[in-house]
Ligand SMILES: Nc1ncnc2c1ncn2[C@@H]1O[C@H](COP(=O)(O)OP(=O)(O)OP(=O)(O)O)[C@@H](O)[C@H]1O
């Protein structure tokens with residue numbers, strides 16, 4: 001089966017600003033894919049093209065193998081959470097959801113049962129009858145996501161779903177998104193938080209200045225572009241002899257009193273050997289610690305800049 005969402009060679013300019021340059025990507029059913037990039041990278045532009053609110057200059061977007069512009073049936077399969085607010089602040093949660101449900105063509109009856117289900121499931125029961133203007137940021141985001149999934153779309157397109165939320169609420173939103181993946185939805189989200197891309201997504205496309213500069217699973221990206229893993233080996237008796245023994249496994253070793261920082265590529269195989277060497281030369285190992293590279297390291301390596 002072809003991927004549920006296919007973006008093929010999409011380019012877009014605003015006047016002489018080249019916002020996207022031949023971007024291609026795909027998202028399968030049951031998969032969370034992140035578009036990770038700094039401010040102005042072109043994430044929102046790409047999502048708008050995918051959901052069919054903005055036309056590309058070239059390239060195409062296929063949803064379930066059909067062009068997104070083909071018919072309204074195709075658009076009905078999409079749930080889009082824009083970066084900006086979509087809620088009516090002088091209505092309550094129930095009324096906001098009813099508005100979106102009717103907009104998506106649910107009957108009043110279907111709408112009512114779906115709304116009650118979502119209000120309970122998303123833990124909005126206590127405040128469902130309050131006006132949205134009295135909500136916290138987290139409550140608004142939860143309600144916006146409810147509005148985005150009210151018509152049970154097959155494809156979710158989420159633009160920065162957790163920006164500005166505290167870590168606790170962010171995790172709640174993540175678990176909501178994972179639940180949607182569990183239902184087999186195809187999910188594409190834009191983010192500039194590397195933890196979000198790293199922890200939440202199955203695959204990541206790193207985008208910078210309108211171009212996809214790398215893609216893969218977070219693990220693949222870190223293996224390919226991240227710095228080596230750092231093994232921190234702490235010993236009781238440091239010695240020059242130990243450093244020489246460790247040098248067989250890595251060309252980069254930094255000694256800091258009792259701690260040897262050893263930069264390695266395949267730590268799984270090397271780690272026990274490092275400990276064995278320490279025992280063999282009588283250095284008495286006390287502890288080992290691993291510091292893994294992050295997607296931020298990958299971004300820095302690719303662009304020479306930090307993500308933020
Ligand atoms: N309507 C517009 N008219 C002119 N230029 C635009 C318009 N929308 C976006 N741009 C420009 O296109 C580029 C990409 O913007 P876009 O909003 O897609 O980036 P983004 O990755 O979503 O950024 P952010 O992380 O800040 O949301 C930027 O240079 C931006 O200034």
Ligand SMILES: [Mg+2]
Nearest residue numbers: 043044045083
């Ligand atoms: Mg944006």
